[in-house]
Amino acid sequence: MKQSAYPYYPGCTLKASAKEYDISARLVCAQMGIKLEELDDWVCCGAASAHGIDRLLSIALPARELVTAQKFKAPLVTACALCFSRFKFAAYELRNEAMRNLIKYIIGEGEIQQNSDGVIHLIQLLDNNKDDIRVKKLLNGLRVACYYGCLLVRPKEVTNFDDEEEPQIMDKLIKLVEAETVDWKFKTECCGGSHMLTRPDIVIKLSHRLLYQAKQAGADCLAVACPVCHYNLDSNQKKIEANYKDNIGLPVFYFTQLVGLAMELSPKQLLLNKHFVNPMPLLQRKGLI
Amino acid sequence: MARVGVFVCHCGTNIAGVVNIPEVLEAAEKMPMVVSATDNKYSCSEPGQASIREAIIENNLNRVIVAACSPRMHEITFRRALASAGLNPYLLEMANIREQCSWVHSDNKEIATNKAIEIIKMAVAKVIRHEPLYPRQVGITKRALVIGGGITGIQTALDIANAGYGVVLVEREPSIGGRMAQLDKTFPTLDCSACILTPKMVDLSQHPKIKLMTYAEVKKVTGFIGNFEVEILHKAKKVDHLKCIGCGICWQKCPEKVPSEFDLGLGKRTAIYIPFAQAVPPKPVIDLSHCRYTKYLTWVATGQEGKKPPECRICEKLCPTAAIAWDQEEQLFTEKFGTIVVATGYQTYDYSHYKEYGSRDFADVITGLQLERLMSASGPTGGEVTRLSDGSHPKTVAFVCCVGSRDQQRGRPYCSKVCCMYTAKQAIMLKEHDPEVQCYIFYIDVRAGGKDFEEFYLRAIDEAGVIYIKGRPSKIYQDGKKLIVLGEDTLMGRPVEIPVDLVVLATGMEPSAGADELARNLNISYDTYNFMVEAHPKLRPVETHTDGIFVAGACVGPRDIPECVAQGSAAAAKVAALFSQDTLTTEPLIAVVNQARCIGCLLCVTICPFKAVDYQTTQDGRLIAATNESLCKGCGLCIAACRPKAIDLRGFTNQQILDEVAGLWL
Numbered sequence: 001m002k003q004s005a006y007p008y009y010p011g012c013t014l015k016a017s018a019k020e021y022d023i024s025a026r027l028v029c030a031q032m033g034i035k036l037e038e039l040d041d042w043v044c045c046g047a048a049s050a051h052g053i054d055r056l057l058s059i060a061l062p063a064r065e066l067v068t069a070q071k072f073k074a075p076l077v078t079a080c081a082l083c084f085s086r087f088k089f090a091a092y093e094l095r096n097e098a099m100r101n102l103i104k105y106i107i108g109e110g111e112i113q114q115n116s117d118g119v120i121h122l123i124q125l126l127d128n129n130k131d132d133i134r135v136k137k138l139l140n141g142l143r144v145a146c147y148y149g150c151l152l153v154r155p156k157e158v159t160n161f162d163d164e165e166e167p168q169i170m171d172k173l174i175k176l177v178e179a180e181t182v183d184w185k186f187k188t189e190c191c192g193g194s195h196m197l198t199r200p201d202i203v204i205k206l207s208h209r210l211l212y213q214a215k216q217a218g219a220d221c222l223a224v225a226c227p228v229c230h231y232n233l234d235s236n237q238k239k240i241e242a243n244y245k246d247n248i249g250l251p252v253f254y255f256t257q258l259v260g261l262a263m264e265l266s267p268k269q270l271l272l273n274k275h276f277v278n279p280m281p282l283l284q285r286k287g288l289i
Numbered sequence: 290m291a292r293v294g295v296f297v298c299h300c301g302t303n304i305a306g307v308v309n310i311p312e313v314l315e316a317a318e319k320m321p322m323v324v325s326a327t328d329n330k331y332s333c334s335e336p337g338q339a340s341i342r343e344a345i346i347e348n349n350l351n352r353v354i355v356a357a358c359s360p361r362m363h364e365i366t367f368r369r370a371l372a373s374a375g376l377n378p379y380l381l382e383m384a385n386i387r388e389q390c391s392w393v394h395s396d397n398k399e400i401a402t403n404k405a406i407e408i409i410k411m412a413v414a415k416v417i418r419h420e421p422l423y424p425r426q427v428g429i430t431k432r433a434l435v436i437g438g439g440i441t442g443i444q445t446a447l448d449i450a451n452a453g454y455g456v457v458l459v460e461r462e463p464s465i466g467g468r469m470a471q472l473d474k475t476f477p478t479l480d481c482s483a484c485i486l487t488p489k490m491v492d493l494s495q496h497p498k499i500k501l502m503t504y505a506e507v508k509k510v511t512g513f514i515g516n517f518e519v520e521i522l523h524k525a526k527k528v529d530h531l532k533c534i535g536c537g538i539c540w541q542k543c544p545e546k547v548p549s550e551f552d553l554g555l556g557k558r559t560a561i562y563i564p565f566a567q568a569v570p571p572k573p574v575i576d577l578s579h580c581r582y583t584k585y586l587t588w589v590a591t592g593q594e595g596k597k598p599p600e601c602r603i604c605e606k607l608c609p610t611a612a613i614a615w616d617q618e619e620q621l622f623t624e625k626f627g628t629i630v631v632a633t634g635y636q637t638y639d640y641s642h643y644k645e646y647g648s649r650d651f652a653d654v655i656t657g658l659q660l661e662r663l664m665s666a667s668g669p670t671g672g673e674v675t676r677l678s679d680g681s682h683p684k685t686v687a688f689v690c691c692v693g694s695r696d697q698q699r700g701r702p703y704c705s706k707v708c709c710m711y712t713a714k715q716a717i718m719l720k721e722h723d724p725e726v727q728c729y730i731f732y733i734d735v736r737a738g739g740k741d742f743e744e745f746y747l748r749a750i751d752e753a754g755v756i757y758i759k760g761r762p763s764k765i766y767q768d769g770k771k772l773i774v775l776g777e778d779t780l781m782g783r784p785v786e787i788p789v790d791l792v793v794l795a796t797g798m799e800p801s802a803g804a805d806e807l808a809r810n811l812n813i814s815y816d817t818y819n820f821m822v823e824a825h826p827k828l829r830p831v832e833t834h835t836d837g838i839f840v841a842g843a844c845v846g847p848r849d850i851p852e853c854v855a856q857g858s859a860a861a862a863k864v865a866a867l868f869s870q871d872t873l874t875t876e877p878l879i880a881v882v883n884q885a886r887c888i889g890c891l892l893c894v895t896i897c898p899f900k901a902v903d904y905q906t907t908q909d910g911r912l913i914a915a916t917n918e919s920l921c922k923g924c925g926l927c928i929a930a931c932r933p934k935a936i937d938l939r940g941f942t943n944q945q946i947l948d949e950v951a952g953l954w955l
Contacts, residue, residue, distance in 0.1 A: 165644030185767075
């Protein structure tokens with residue numbers, strides 16, 4: 001099997017509440033012969049707050065990591081959608097020479113190369129190397145609603161990820177492991193994001209709509225690529241059900257966990273037991289474990 | 290021997306306030322061949338012109354220089370002055386010492402005076418080589434071609450014909466009528482659209498001066514103003530319209546039902562069809578892509594593979610006048626015209642790019658034009674507005690303005706102008722159809738500029754109780770039987786979520802398909818959206834940069850019906866004015882080819898933006914370029930491109946330009 005290495009920026013949530021995303025990502029990549037090399041001494045990307053407080057700071061923080069990643073010949077891989085968005089925004093802003101000089105002055109180290117393709121999301125990494133995904137167990141019968149969230153696709157001129165309304169890249173991966181993907185209109189609608197801390201009423205409403213619509217579309221579970229989406233849809237699901245007196249019961253997977261299952265990694269390895277909505281009954285029912 | 294007169298104009302203080310006139314006169318008198326140099330306070334005034342006339346006669350002048358303003362300003366004025374003194378008007382040269390001298394050097398009088406002298410020096414060197422030129426007269430074919438049979442084309446054709454000139458109207462659909470025929474009512478008067486349109490359609494079909502060619506397309510255009518040759522393709526109707534009496538038995542009995550284009554897929558038509566009941570001509574064509582007999586013939590011709598289709602031919606068996614003509618093929622005819630009016634109109638924006646609005650996935654999301662068909666008494670539902678999903682009557686309706694308009698992300702930044710008013714009209718009409726209906730209109734701005742438009746908009750709010758919400762919806766989705774419209778009320782600053790039974794997208798206007806190809810054929814300009822470009826948006830709204838070709842109506846930009854009618858009449862007035870002359874005078878300042886020098890590279894043919902350079906073979910068999918005097922605008926591009934310097938522009942010959950430069954050093 002070929003071996004390749006990519007610089008990897010896990011971000012803060014993947015070290016804590018979304019640990020299962022980090023672990024499953026590394027396992028899946030290892031199976032594909034891809035080594036994710038975590039950046040040395042990485043700092044916060046500034047997501048959720050820096051860009052609302054100080055524009056320069058919000059560019060300088062990711063720019064510092066972009067400089068660190070430059071020594072690799074491969075693009076920087078991020079798994080969290082918020083980190084991805086911040087890195088893409090920084091790369092977009094750094095196309096401007098005056099901004100490059102200013103940021104270089106702020107971070108005070110290294111030359112900043114002008115390369116807006118220097119950052120990719122984990123989905124893109126898997127998609128680019130999909131021939132290396134060795135499927136050992138097909139996930140037949142599982143009906144998955146792929147939920148991309150807002151930050152991967154928007155704004156298109158910055159992230160250049162996929163269609164803003166009807167993205168397909170995650171659907172293609174899930175279809176590759178022979179699970180079924182449902183056609184639904186809420187792939188990129190807002191889950192409420194970090195407003196869970198300040199306006200939980202809004203987040204509960206928006207997340208309920210997503211879960212309800214996924215269920216209406218006939219999904220048994222959701223696949224996500226963002227730790228904040230996962231938090232709102234999974235750990236809040238009980239609260240949402242109570243609030244709307246609605247029985248939803250949809251497990252929420254990271255897409256890496258589903259790909260990992262198809263690689264015959266065990267649920268324990270993939271930390272499926274970390275989810276609030278227990279996915280095991282569904283997987284047992286479908287005969288997948 | 291040239292006898293040059295120089296007339297220096299003060300232009301009040303415009304020139305005299307900066308340029309030292311006596312010094313200029315003194316210098317001018319000493320220039321070669323100059324017989325007299327005089328000044329005038331205002332040369333263009335009647336006394337000023339009279340003094341030029343007198344000087345010409347008194348000094349026996351045969352070349353004149355007026356040192357004054359730009360030739361764009363008064364060249365024609367002074368040419369007339371020369372003509373009235375018995376001199377060929379093209380023996381004039383303007384020396385521009387105002388725009389190019391006094392106005393731009395007002396801070397330095399000395400430099401300005403020297404420059405004025407040098408400009409006059411150059412003019413003297415050039416004017417000496419002026420030759421008398423004579424305009425040419427060309428005949429006119431007094432027959433107009435109107436392309437497009439919507440309300441604009443109909444109005445244009447009727448007005449030209451009523452002025453007494455022949456008209457051919459070409460329409461690519463089987464019937465004239467265009468978009469207006471599809472509308473139910475018109476704003477702001479709520480006139481029945483068909484009731485005011487169909488009499489005009491009938492007038493047109495019965496007018497002795499108008500020849501109607503439906504199911505036909507313009508393929509190729511050559512020639513020039515007064516003398517166009519146009520190739521018109523007559524598509525195969527497969528019905529002999531001379532024999533057909535329009536009884537209707539064929540389209541009633543034809544067994545093949547297909548979605549009707551006229552009803553925008555909401556209703557059905559047959560394979561042999563007229564698009565709508567009041568169609569003109571009221572005679573059918575056979576749609577070969579759906580006709581069963583045609584499918585049978587294809588099956589026979591391709592080796593009889595697969596299941597044998599029915600032979601059908603029911604229309605042929607039932608036709609009382611034996612008008613079905615299977616042997617009729619498409620035909621190309623060439624006709625001559627003096628002018629061409631383009632009135633190809635618009636189509637509505639295809640909203641499938643709007644994925645957030647469902648991209649046509651929801652049966653109960655329709656377009657404004659589809660709602661017109663549903664509201665029309667002659668429409669597919671007989672005027673009942675029902676949902677396509679379950680046939681129920683909608684009680685709540687949301688309208689979304691600016692779909693495919695004012696949206697830079699979709700490449701449609703322009704306003705389509707009519708949507709604000711037609712959504713208000715449709716909301717009012719829905720309330721009249723059913724008083725229980727509640728309408729919501731999502732808008733960006735309500736643009737009600739027009740006679741009685743604002744009052745009409747207020748009527749929608751006051752009488753029909755329409756709720757206007759300022760903001761473009763972010764998403765439309767299906768929830769059970771309802772459609773949920775998500776958006777923001779930007780005035781209240783809060784999100785809105787409205788469940789409705791029906792959503793109407795006010796899709797914007799774009800030029801009809803193929804407008805760009807037609808414009809290229811006609812050699813007229815079109816913009817990035819394929820709208821035709823007028824010669825001047827304010828002062829020459831129906832003319833184009835190609836003489837003899839006019840544009841009118843929604844093919845130029847979004848327009849409502851009154852504007853289209855006004856433009857149609859305006860284009861007709863231009864045509865009639867042209868046809869009131871027996872010959873056309875053409876400008877003699879054009880490019881001429883020196884046959885002996887031309888090497889036949891024909892670079893000029895490809896470079897000419899007016900298609901005015903063609904080629905011909907000389908008696909000794911050489912290929913050479915030849916300019917068309919009627920098409921040439923004298924732009925000079927071919928002259929710059931000509932390698933052996935075989936082309937010269939009359940009045941601006943290569944020699945004259947060199948002399949001008951040399952004249953500076955005299």
